[in-house]
Every structure is written in C-alpha cells, then in structure tokens.
Amino acid sequence: MVDSTGLPEFADVVAAARRIAPHAVETPLIESAALNARLGGRVLLKLESLQRTGSFKFRGACNRIGLIPEGERSRGVVAFSSGNHAQGVAAAAALFAMPAVIVMPKDAPRAKIAGTKAFGAEIVFYDRLTDDREAIAQRLCAARGAALIRPFDDAGIMAGQGTAGLEIARQAAARGVRLDAVLVPCSGGGLVSGIALALSGASPGTQAISVEPENFDGMRRSLAAGNRVGAPSGALSLADALMSPVPGRLPFAIAEIHMTAGLAVGDDNLAAAVAYAARHLKLIIEPGGSAGLAALLGGQYDVHGKTVAAILTGGNCDFETVAACLSRAPDA
Amino acid sequence: MVDSTGLPEFADVVAAARRIAPHAVETPLIESAALNARLGGRVLLKLESLQRTGSFKFRGACNRIGLIPEGERSRGVVAFSSGNHAQGVAAAAALFAMPAVIVMPKDAPRAKIAGTKAFGAEIVFYDRLTDDREAIAQRLCAARGAALIRPFDDAGIMAGQGTAGLEIARQAAARGVRLDAVLVPCSGGGLVSGIALALSGASPGTQAISVEPENFDGMRRSLAAGNRVGAPSGALSLADALMSPVPGRLPFAIAEIHMTAGLAVGDDNLAAAVAYAARHLKLIIEPGGSAGLAALLGGQYDVHGKTVAAILTGGNCDFETVAACLSRAPDA
Numbered sequence: 001m002v003d004s005t006g007l008p009e010f011a012d013v014v015a016a017a018r019r020i021a022p023h024a025v026e027t028p029l030i031e032s033a034a035l036n037a038r039l040g041g042r043v044l045l046k047l048e049s050l051q052r053t054g055s056f057k058f059r060g061a062c063n064r065i066g067l068i069p070e071g072e073r074s075r076g077v078v079a080f081s082s083g084n085h086a087q088g089v090a091a092a093a094a095l096f097a098m099p100a101v102i103v104m105p106k107d108a109p110r111a112k113i114a115g116t117k118a119f120g121a122e123i124v125f126y127d128r129l130t131d132d133r134e135a136i137a138q139r140l141c142a143a144r145g146a147a148l149i150r151p152f153d154d155a156g157i158m159a160g161q162g163t164a165g166l167e168i169a170r171q172a173a174a175r176g177v178r179l180d181a182v183l184v185p186c187s188g189g190g191l192v193s194g195i196a197l198a199l200s201g202a203s204p205g206t207q208a209i210s211v212e213p214e215n216f217d218g219m220r221r222s223l224a225a226g227n228r229v230g231a232p233s234g235a236l237s238l239a240d241a242l243m244s245p246v247p248g249r250l251p252f253a254i255a256e257i258h259m260t261a262g263l264a265v266g267d268d269n270l271a272a273a274v275a276y277a278a279r280h281l282k283l284i285i286e287p288g289g290s291a292g293l294a295a296l297l298g299g300q301y302d303v304h305g306k307t308v309a310a311i312l313t314g315g316n317c318d319f320e321t322v323a324a325c326l327s328r329a330p331d332a
Numbered sequence: 333m334v335d336s337t338g339l340p341e342f343a344d345v346v347a348a349a350r351r352i353a354p355h356a357v358e359t360p361l362i363e364s365a366a367l368n369a370r371l372g373g374r375v376l377l378k379l380e381s382l383q384r385t386g387s388f389k390f391r392g393a394c395n396r397i398g399l400i401p402e403g404e405r406s407r408g409v410v411a412f413s414s415g416n417h418a419q420g421v422a423a424a425a426a427l428f429a430m431p432a433v434i435v436m437p438k439d440a441p442r443a444k445i446a447g448t449k450a451f452g453a454e455i456v457f458y459d460r461l462t463d464d465r466e467a468i469a470q471r472l473c474a475a476r477g478a479a480l481i482r483p484f485d486d487a488g489i490m491a492g493q494g495t496a497g498l499e500i501a502r503q504a505a506a507r508g509v510r511l512d513a514v515l516v517p518c519s520g521g522g523l524v525s526g527i528a529l530a531l532s533g534a535s536p537g538t539q540a541i542s543v544e545p546e547n548f549d550g551m552r553r554s555l556a557a558g559n560r561v562g563a564p565s566g567a568l569s570l571a572d573a574l575m576s577p578v579p580g581r582l583p584f585a586i587a588e589i590h591m592t593a594g595l596a597v598g599d600d601n602l603a604a605a606v607a608y609a610a611r612h613l614k615l616i617i618e619p620g621g622s623a624g625l626a627a628l629l630g631g632q633y634d635v636h637g638k639t640v641a642a643i644l645t646g647g648n649c650d651f652e653t654v655a656a657c658l659s660r661a662p663d664a
Contacts, residue, residue: 026362049614050362067597202352282646284614314614319658326651 003186006091007253010158010201013194016063017223023062025051030173032281035282037295041303044177046168049285049314054120055080056164056191056313061149064162065092068147069167073098075145075307082108083241084315085151090119101146102109103137112316152190153248162194168309169202179206182308183292183301186210186219186262187244189251196258209301210255210262212239213270218246219255220262228252238267238325241288241315265291269298274325274332275311279332284322289313295332337487339585342533344491345526346556348395348486355427356495357396361503361641364613371628373635376509377443378500381617381646385451388496388523388645389420393481395492398422400479407477412465414440415573416491416647417483422451425494433478435469444648472549485580491574494526500641501534508640512536515633515642516622518542518551521583524641528590541633542587543623545569545602550578551587553592560584570599570657572645573620597623601630606657609644617655621645629664 003264027047036042048056065077076099081090086102093100102116113123124140126133141148150157163183172179182199184192189210196208210219216239218231233245247255273290276297277283285293292310295301301308359379366375380388408431413420418434425432434448438457445455456472458465462653473480482489499515504511514531516524521542527542542551548571552562565577579587605622608629609615617625624642627633633640 023365025362025364028362028379028382030357031362032357033355033384048358050360052365054612054614278616280386280653282386282616282649284610284616317614319610319655323651323655 003060006155008155008159008197009248012155013166013198015157017163019066020059020062020160020163023052024059026167027164029062029168029309034280039303041305042307043171043296043303044148044199044309045281045293045310046164046309047074047283048283048311049289051313051327053087053091055084055088055289055315056161056311057084057266057315058091060190061085061088061092062095063163064149064154064156065089065096065218067156072145072147073246075147076100076147078103078140079145079149080137081253083152085087086112087118087316089149089213090116090121094120101140103133103140104115107316109330110294111318121182123199129270152188153250155250156195158163158190158250158254160194161191162198164191164311165195165198165316166202166209169199169206172203172309177307179203179309180303181207181209181308184212184297185208185242185286185291185311186212187242187288187312189219189255190197192219192259193251193254197254200258208259210259211237211260211295212264214264214266216243216245217254217262218244219266220264222247222252223255223259223262234243238270239288239291241273242291243285263300265294265298265300268328269294269300272329274299274322275329278322283312284314284317285312286315286317287321287325289315339582340487340526340529342529344487345494345498345530345533347494348491349563352391352394352425352492352495355384356391357422358499359383359496361500364475366612371609371635373637374639375615375628375635376504376639376641377625378641379497380496380641380643381615381621383645385416385419385423387416387420387621387647388493388643389416389647390423391495392489392492392522393417393420393424393573395490395495396481396486397421398427400490402478405478406479408432409481410435410469410478411481411567412469413483414444415560418444418448419451419648421481422448424555426452433472435465435472441650443650447648455477484520485582487582488570490526490529490582490586492526493523494530495526496523496643497540498534499531501531501538502526502642509639511535511641512638513539513541513557513628513633513640515541515543515640517574517620517623517643517645518544520585521551521579521619524551524591525583526585529586531592538592542591542625544594544596545571545574545623546579546596546598548575549594549596550576551584552596554579554584555587555591555594570593570602571623573618574623595627595632597626597630597632598663600660601626601632602662603657604629605664606654610654610658614647616642616649617644618647618649619657621647
C-alpha cells in the first residue's frame, strides 16, 4: 500500500497488526454467563474500552501515522475531531515523536480539550457556525507540509481499525469458537469495514454487521440500496460518536464486497445497553460504543442458537451520560 | 483436603482452579501505558470486576460449594452477607442446583436484595441491632443439614479465591513478565492469603501484599506484631467491603508463612483510585476493590523500576458511590 487513498486489502490489516503491536493493547474478549443466559445465545465482548485512549480509534491512528515515511515525520499531522479520533491521533503522534495539531470546535467540552492537550497536541479552535473545519485543517497541512489524518475515509485508518477483527478471530479460535457474526458500532464505517476485511481472511463465513443509530443508518441504507445513500439524520442521537449520515467512500467500497446488511437501534436501546454494561458488566461504555450490545439486548439481532462477538468501546463518555442512561433504563 | 477447617495447601489452589474452570471467568490481566507512565513502573491490572457476579467472591464460593459431596448437596447452603459474598454463594449454589439461604440485614439496599434473589436464593432477614446473624445462620444449618459458607475463614474459600493468583502467575509468565508483587484488597484476608499461597508455588519470589483501609488494617498490624491483632476500627471507611478489623484465623496462618507486610490507604486514596478507574480505565470498581490501585496512586507502594500486579474488583458498587468519588477526586 503506497498511499492511503486506495482500497485496503487483507494483507494491509495483517501489516497494520504488526505495525501497531508495540503500542496497542490486545484487548480482551470476555464472556458473561448472565448475558448469555438472558439472550439465549453466546456473546463474546471485545473490550475496546480498554484500548489505549479508551477507544478503537487509537488502532487506526497508530497505523496511519506509522505509515508516514521517516523523512516526513517532523512535519507532523493534523486532524479535526472533538472526540475519540482526536485523542487517538494525539496519542499516536506522541509515540512517533511527531507534532500534532487537532482542529476542535471552540465550544468543545473542556475535558475533551484537556484530554487531547494531555497527549501533547496543539489545539486550533474553530467556530462551528462560521468556520469550515476541513478547510482550516487543509490550510494547516499545506502550511506545514503535515499529513491530514482523516477519521475513517482512509485505507491506513481502516486497516488499523481492522486489527480488532484479526484479534477477535484469533481469540475466538483459541477457545474453539466459530463466530456467526461480529456486531460493530458504525458511523463513517471505518471500523466495521476494517473488521469485515479482517474476517474475510481470518474467519471466512463470519459476517461483520454494522449497527447504527436510527436516522443515522447510512451504512444500512446504502447496503440495501447498493450504493452510497444518506440517512435522514436531522434529529440528534444519544450516540454522539455515530452521527455520520452517510458511510465513507472507501468504507462503503469494502462493505459492498464483504458485508450484506446492517442494523439500526433507537436511543432507548442505546441507553439500555449503556445501563446494562455499567450495572452488570461494570464497564463504562459510551452510547455509540454500545451499539452492538444494544442490537442484541433490543432484539434487532436474534442470537438464539448462535455465537457472535460485539465490540464495546468506551472513549469519551462522561459520567453524566452513564447516569442518564441508568435513569432511563432502570430495569436494564 | 477432607474438610474446610484445616490450612489449605498449594495443591488445593491447583485443584480449585480445575474445579471452578467450567464456571468461572479467566479474567483478563491488562496494562495501561498511561498508568505506567504516571507511576514510573509497570502495573498489570487483574480485572476481577469481570468475574461472574462482578467480584472474586464467586471463585471461593464456587470452589467451596463444589467440595460438598454429591449426597449432601440437596440440603443446600447458608451464608450471611449483604454484599459480594452473598451473590457469589447464591450464583455458585444455583450452578450446582443447590438451595441457598442468605441471611441479610432487613435494611440492606433493595438492589442487593434483588441481586441475590435473582440468583434464586432465599433471603432470611435479621435486625442489625437486636439479632446475631451468625446464630441465625447456624440455626438454619442445623435445621436443614445445610453447609455454612463462611466469607473468608475457610480453606475451600481461600483456595478458590487463590485461583486468581494462579492466573496472574500464568498470564504474567506468558508475556515474559516477572512480578515483584501482587497488591490485593484485604478485609478478612481470604483473597490475599489464597493469592500468597498460589504465588508460593506458581511464582516464587513474588510477594502478595495486603492493602486495607486505614483503621481496618488488621492484617498489616498482625503481620507487624507476629500474631492476630485488631485495628482500632471505630470510624467508617469508604471501602464498605473491607471493614473487618481483624484477619481470619486461617488467612492469618497462611499470611504468617507467605507474607511479610501489608499496607493501609485512606479514604482520599480510595476515592482517587475509583475516580481514576472510571475516568481513565472506563471501569466501575468499588472503593474496596480499588485498594491495590489506591496504594499505587497514593504512593504507599513505590513501583518505580518495578513490575507489579493489582487486583481490581467491581462487585456491589452503586453508581452514586462512583459519582461521589469522581467529585471528591476531580484531578485523579
């Protein structure tokens, strides 16, 4: 793979796993007897909440930044994000001793700004109403010769995020489990397409299934339509990390080859999954990161008689959000 | 081992691991680069919060109940506890299809009562001010021929809880790590003594170190004195699960052989550890279950240049407690 604009291949995911191995956590794949009993099937949970920076985003950022040739590293990287991608890029850049600039909205929560700064990144603020964050990022890249690290529409990001799928395949095989499917939270589609690619080589026959919030289910609609179409969006979702109404170009190109269908879950499902994770699994999972579990608890995916894995990812979840979900889903 | 009143041996821990393997979770041993950087040493975290019923208590209960001969199982088990031990016993009894009676204070939080009932246990209530819960439990045992499952002063419980130590030794060895110590939350001492026993055979040279709340540091004082002495207690501790002022007879007998010293942490340390776990590790850990991490963050154990493991356990932590710790330790 010479650049990050072509379609990634299975070999790129394997190479990414080697590249990020010294830095990334091989996150555990756990099982809860109580959850299995409740759902009438077998569920393995991949705890990306325990990944460096608290989310799978580190995998993609670390691989993508690792692909930058040595001679260009001093020029640094630029990203725009107020969430998990910002922290993933900032942390990965620090590991390669590269300067990082993150373009963030000036009204971003202070905790997120502080979290990103803590990794040594420089923050450039923009105004959500009047500025174009991508244009600002492009200008910064041009001025510094820095590389723009996109959140999902990038082969290096997809291959890096797909390493979670390689691990799931290996960890499931080690306990003699054959997986019917892996349920994956989906926004722009980088993670689910990367995992689909990983499974195509490492666990053929295991389906990667996207799970999106209702009204932001662009991947589900696009897979059904056979081309990239947008979701209505408009309304907000509890899953603030998954509010991309249309899948990325490269993620959808991979999804068309390796995936068949996607699922959508409502805010009640997401709140119940966050509450279940906190109450019964003792895990802090952000609403977006709980989408796979939400589809299982909500019945959008019927796991009776099947064995599946679901990605759980923590990330930038503040405590108030978890508390609100616990109130909203007292019986979850 | 013919009964549960003699001292357990290393072979009992190995046998316990085999006995509970079909039921217990082999919990992950994870590492956080950010925590290592902050502490200037290497820390592996054993996530007993992901154990069945959310705490290590299941290991002991499952082993102890599994030791009851087939012919006596229909008579059931009795335990007194309002916390993690109650749920561990109730869940383990259900797996062996045995009736379980849990003696609980009538003012126990409804969530704990409901949690215990959910495992199919019968609850017998007592009045904290006027009743003797142990006498009630003994009467129930005599009437039914049931076995009393004590929380820590029992060889079967200690051997079962010690299986966490066997796993730590194996998981650390698998990544080529030699552990200087394992930091273990301590109340009556069943867990830390079981782990000390496990390490004596599986990782000689690795110290098991008890961590107790200040004023409830009976193990620390007893190890220093060379015999069982009580802590002043009196005041309450944030770690409601660790408020035993004196170690159990059998746990201290093992501790005298295999341990050298213990540590004590204050409520501020415990709150900071709970907050750190929630904020940075995305884990819900109860104050008592965070004692090992508290000793690392609080500096009671200096990990510079060393490699240690710490047990983290979740258990019966309600959300208000975590929220209170986050408020109390805004910078943790």
